[in-house]
Amino acid sequence: MIELRLLRYFIAVAETEHVGKAATRLHISQSPLSRQIRQLEDLIGVPLFDRERRRIRITPAGRWLLGHARELVARGDALVRDVRAISGGDAGQIAVGCVGTALASGILPRVLRRLRSERPGVRLVLRQAASSAQLAQLRAGELDLALIHGDPRAPDLAVRRVFEQPYVLAVPRSGPLARRAIRPAQLEGQPWILVAPGDDERDRWATAWGAAGFTPEVTVRVVEWTSALALVDAGIGLALVPRSYAAMPPRHVAIRELPWLKLTSRLSLAVRRSAGSKLTGDVAHWIEEAAAQIGSPR
Amino acid sequence: MIELRLLRYFIAVAETEHVGKAATRLHISQSPLSRQIRQLEDLIGVPLFDRERRRIRITPAGRWLLGHARELVARGDALVRDVRAISGGDAGQIAVGCVGTALASGILPRVLRRLRSERPGVRLVLRQAASSAQLAQLRAGELDLALIHGDPRAPDLAVRRVFEQPYVLAVPRSGPLARRAIRPAQLEGQPWILVAPGDDERDRWATAWGAAGFTPEVTVRVVEWTSALALVDAGIGLALVPRSYAAMPPRHVAIRELPWLKLTSRLSLAVRRSAGSKLTGDVAHWIEEAAAQIGSPR
DNA sequence: GCTGATCGAGACCTTTTGGGTCTGAACTAT
DNA sequence: ATAGTTCAGACCCAAAAGGTCTCGATCAGC
Numbered sequence: 001m002i003e004l005r006l007l008r009y010f011i012a013v014a015e016t017e018h019v020g021k022a023a024t025r026l027h028i029s030q031s032p033l034s035r036q037i038r039q040l041e042d043l044i045g046v047p048l049f050d051r052e053r054r055r056i057r058i059t060p061a062g063r064w065l066l067g068h069a070r071e072l073v074a075r076g077d078a079l080v081r082d083v084r085a086i087s088g089g090d091a092g093q094i095a096v097g098c099v100g101t102a103l104a105s106g107i108l109p110r111v112l113r114r115l116r117s118e119r120p121g122v123r124l125v126l127r128q129a130a131s132s133a134q135l136a137q138l139r140a141g142e143l144d145l146a147l148i149h150g151d152p153r154a155p156d157l158a159v160r161r162v163f164e165q166p167y168v169l170a171v172p173r174s175g176p177l178a179r180r181a182i183r184p185a186q187l188e189g190q191p192w193i194l195v196a197p198g199d200d201e202r203d204r205w206a207t208a209w210g211a212a213g214f215t216p217e218v219t220v221r222v223v224e225w226t227s228a229l230a231l232v233d234a235g236i237g238l239a240l241v242p243r244s245y246a247a248m249p250p251r252h253v254a255i256r257e258l259p260w261l262k263l264t265s266r267l268s269l270a271v272r273r274s275a276g277s278k279l280t281g282d283v284a285h286w287i288e289e290a291a292a293q294i295g296s297p298r
Numbered sequence: 299m300i301e302l303r304l305l306r307y308f309i310a311v312a313e314t315e316h317v318g319k320a321a322t323r324l325h326i327s328q329s330p331l332s333r334q335i336r337q338l339e340d341l342i343g344v345p346l347f348d349r350e351r352r353r354i355r356i357t358p359a360g361r362w363l364l365g366h367a368r369e370l371v372a373r374g375d376a377l378v379r380d381v382r383a384i385s386g387g388d389a390g391q392i393a394v395g396c397v398g399t400a401l402a403s404g405i406l407p408r409v410l411r412r413l414r415s416e417r418p419g420v421r422l423v424l425r426q427a428a429s430s431a432q433l434a435q436l437r438a439g440e441l442d443l444a445l446i447h448g449d450p451r452a453p454d455l456a457v458r459r460v461f462e463q464p465y466v467l468a469v470p471r472s473g474p475l476a477r478r479a480i481r482p483a484q485l486e487g488q489p490w491i492l493v494a495p496g497d498d499e500r501d502r503w504a505t506a507w508g509a510a511g512f513t514p515e516v517t518v519r520v521v522e523w524t525s526a527l528a529l530v531d532a533g534i535g536l537a538l539v540p541r542s543y544a545a546m547p548p549r550h551v552a553i554r555e556l557p558w559l560k561l562t563s564r565l566s567l568a569v570r571r572s573a574g575s576k577l578t579g580d581v582a583h584w585i586e587e588a589a590a591q592i593g594s595p596r
Numbered sequence: 597g598c599t600g601a602t603c604g605a606g607a608c609c610t611t612t613t614g615g616g617t618c619t620g621a622a623c624t625a626t
Numbered sequence: 627a628t629a630g631t632t633c634a635g636a637c638c639c640a641a642a643a644g645g646t647c648t649c650g651a652t653c654a655g656c
Contacts, residue, residue, distance in 0.1 A: 002374050003301050005643095019604060032644045034605055044378050046385035050573060054603045054652050060575035061385035068377055072370070076300050079366055080342045087344035087359035275348060277358035303614090317633060330615045332634055352623050352632045 004076050006040040007069040010048065013037055014058050014066045017049075089278040091121035095143045096283070097134035098126065102147040102267055104225070105244035107163060110290040111283065122279060138270055144280045146270040147287065156273065163267035163291040167240040169256045170232040170249060177238070178254040184213045191237030192216035193228045205240075208263035229253060267291065302374050304338040305367040308346065311335055312356050312364045315347075387576040389419035393441045394581070395432035396424065400445040400565055402523070403542040405461060408588040409581065420577060436568055442578045444568040445585065454571065461565035461589040465538040467554045468530040468547060475536070476552040482511040489535035490514035491526045503538075506561035527551055565589065 012022035013033065023033040041048050048062035058066065085091035102108045108126075115122060129137070131148035138146045138157060151161055169187075171177040177186065194205070209215055219237055222228055228239040233250035242265035246255045269287055271280065310320035311331065321328040339346050346360035356364070383389035400406045406424075413420060427435070429446035436444045436455060449459055467485075469475040475484065492503070507513055517535055520526055526537040531548035540563035544553045567585055569578065 001303070001306070002378050003303060004374075005299070005301060008299070020602085028643090029645055030603085031605070031646080036643080038605085044381055046381055051604075054650095056604075057573070059385075059573060060578070061381055064384050064390065065377070065381045068380070072373055072377060075370055075373070076302075079363070079370060080300050082366070083342055083344055083359055083363045086362050087357075092362065275355070275357060280358070318631090326614090327616055328632085329617080329634070334614080336634085349633075352621095354633075 002043065004073055006036060006043070007073055009033060009036050010040055010062075011066065011069055011073065013049070013056070014062060017055070017057060019056065085121060087278060089122075089282050090119055092277060092279050093123040093125065094145070094277075094279050094283055095125040095127070096145045096147070097129055097137060097143040098147040099131060099134075099149055099267070100128060100225070101149070101242055101244065101265060103128070105163060105165065105242075105267070105291075106294055107267070107287060107290045108147065110294070111286045114286055114290075115283065119279070119282075135270060138272060141272075144271070144276060145284055145287070148268055148270055150266050151268050152270075154270065157270045158273050159268050159270045160288070161266055162269045162288050163295050164264045165243045165295070166257070167261060167263050167265060168243050168246050169258055170229055170239045170241055170246060170253050171256055172232060172235050173252045173254040174235075177256065182256050182258060184260065187214040187216055187238070190216050192218045193220045193222065193231050193237045193239040194218045195222055195225055195228045195239065195241070204263065208261060212258075212261050300341065302371055304334060304341070305371055307331055307334045308338055308360075309364065309367055309371065311347070311354070312360060312367075315353075315355060317354065383419060385576060387420075387580050388417055390575060390577050391421040391423065392443070392575075392577050392581055393423040393425070394443045394445070395427055395435060395441040396445040397429060397432075397447055397565070398426060398523070399447070399540055399542065399563060401426070403461060403463065403540075403565070403589075404592055405565070405585060405588045406445065408592070409584045412584055412588075413581065417577070417580075433568060436570060439570075442569070442574060443582055443585070446566055446568055448564050449566050450568075452568065455568045456571050457566050457568045458586070459564055460567045460586050461593050462562045463541045463593070464555070465559060465561050465563060466541050466544050467556055468527055468537045468539055468544060468551050469554055470530060470533050471550045471552040472533075475554065480554050480556060482558065485512040485514055485536070488514050490516045491518045491520065491529050491535045491537040492516045493520055493523055493526045493537065493539070502561065506559060510556075510559050 009022070009026060012025050013019055016022045016025070019034050019037070020030045023030040026033065037049070046061050047059055048065060049056040049058055082091060096108075098108055112124070112126075115124060127134075127137075127143070131146075131150065131152065134143060134146040134148050135152065135154060135157065137143045147162075148159075152159060169177075169182065216238070220231060222231070225241050225245040228241060229245065229250055231237065232239050233252045235252070240258075240261075240263070249255050269284060271284055276284075307320070307324060310323050311317055314320045314323070317332050317335070318328045321331040324331065335347070344359050345357055346363060347354040347356055380389060394406075396406055410422070410424075413422060425435075425441070429444075429448065429450065432441060432444040432446050433450065433452060433455065435441045445460075446457075450457060467475075467480065514536070518529060520529070523539050523543040526539060527543065527548055529535065530537050531550045533550070538559075538561070547553050567582060569582055574582075
């Protein structure tokens with residue numbers, strides 16, 4: 001079985017074509033090196049040097065080996081370097097899944113900037129997908145982290161709520177609702193733009209309306225928050241949107257808080273329970289930090 | 299310094315996640331293997347396994363290493379295999395330079411067929427070039443073998459004549475020279491097509507004409523033998539060509555031997571004096587064999 | 597042609613280290 | 627509880643790496 005030590009010795013001797021000088025370079029003495037080279041030749045069964053007179057000269061087969069041995073040794077060294085970097089979280093790859101809210105809220109952008117500056121060696125794969133799809137990909141090992149809606153029950157995964165924000169009401173700036181505080185009764189029968197982004201959220205709307213004491217008239221159903229805001233802007237109706245989407249509303253839209261509405265948009269972070277890489281742990285921690293800062297801007 | 303042995307051990311343990319089973323597979327006992335794994339971890343400074351309870355489980359960094367370690371070990375094994383094949387001449391690469399005559403004479407085609415059938419693992423680089431250019435490339439290490447014209451004096455190279463063939467005269471089939479044996483005096487002042495392929499040959503023509511006792515009238519000068527034959531075919535004049543180019547003359551060309559003309563086309567094989575690979579030596583030998591067979595077809 | 601210097605390799609010894617055996621601690625399953 | 631696993635430590639031996647000394651063969655210089 002070939003060993004890298006033999007190749008390292010061979011490289012030194014081949015490069016100098018001088019056993020004594022090579023031995024000095026390797027910090028060993030001449031005789032053992034001579035023996036190790038002979039041993040390498042016995043092992044692979046090929047003469048690597050011509051012993052002519054008092055000189056050794058590399059053979060064609062030896063010359064071929066020299067190039068490839070250099071590469072193998074370099075790869076061995078790189079292997080050690082890389083596994084150290086990966087273990088320290090300074091390199092490697094991380095696959096993060098997210099819902100659109102994680103981006104719009106500013107949590108993930110903040111984490112991505114930090115990743116880019118503190119861990120430039122890391123390759124990031126970011127995939128936006130529905131929460132349920134993310135959980136499946138997380139279980140399949142296709143994702144390392146998943147930023148999802150709600151607080152799903154998933155005993156095989158570690159799920160932590162990281163962010164919660166209220167829904168606010170987007171109303172036409174010119175209408176009567178834009179003026180004073182809004183009471184539930186005012187929303188009864190109003191033309192309503194429902195956003196059903198795909199999963200998890202749907203039935204929570206109805207119960208929240210019921211608890212608050214009004215029932216809107218759903219006239220439009222869209223799947224993106226920005227679409228809903230555009231329709232409110234056009235005067236089509238009203239819409240509930242997570243506060244982070246309402247930071248810069250369109251020109252004709254006013255944003256009203258509804259303190260009495262017990263409905264929030266929640267983001268949770270999910271990871272596999274089995275030990276993840278240091279990188280995964282660090283990024284998970286960063287996400288929680290970023291969410292905490294954004295969630296409580298004092 | 300990392301050694302392949304450590305990686306081989308690591309691979310076995312990582313694949314089984316069981317020190318005892320891995321030890322059995324490696325034909326060593328459990329305790330030393332446990333120590334070697336610990337040693338590998340100390341060497342690279344990274345925990346590769348989680349020791350939890352009485353079980354070891356690979357860490358993310360370990361999983362990364364596993365794939366790359368497998369590749370490195372496989373490359374090490376391949377290295378030994380390949381250098382053996384190359385030393386035995388069964389693999390590797392050989393660069394052969396040649397003049398057109400080496401191809402037209404059938405020598406090189408025969409060698410190439412043999413190379414393809416007996417040494418399918420060998421990659422051949424064939425480059426047609428002028429003799430002097432080939433010698434320069436041979437010295438520069440860009441060629442391993444050179445098949446050149448004449449017998450150049452090159453003390454730093456080993457040059458052996460391998461093939462010699464007479465020049466024959468190509469004449470119009472309809473003319474008077476196509477009938478009987480040709481005497482030198484008949485060629486005096488004849489319209490002549492001179493082929494000057496580039497090097498080595500040029501001054502030999504004049505001395506040969508002088509020795510034979512005639513002086514032709516050079517009306518056309520071309521650089522390829524086949525061009526000369528085409529011009530003879532068109533009735534432009536006469537031309538001397540090496541016999542191997544005259545094996546299948548054009549329709550209106552007759553080929554006449556000139557026994558009294560002391561002019562031959564010579565092929566020599568040149569190699570560097572320093573030890574060449576077994577492959578180079580074998581192919582050189584094959585070339586000499588092929589030339590001997592073609593040169594003396596009994 | 598002699599002499600000293602140089603180089604590769606063999607003989608012989610020391611040190612290191614890989615590997616074996618036994619054992620113990622921690623844990624699982626019955 | 628109890629027996630059986632499993633990993634790792636303690637201890638020992640053998641193998642192998644490395645050091646020193648030496649010799650034979652050149653080769654440069656006189």
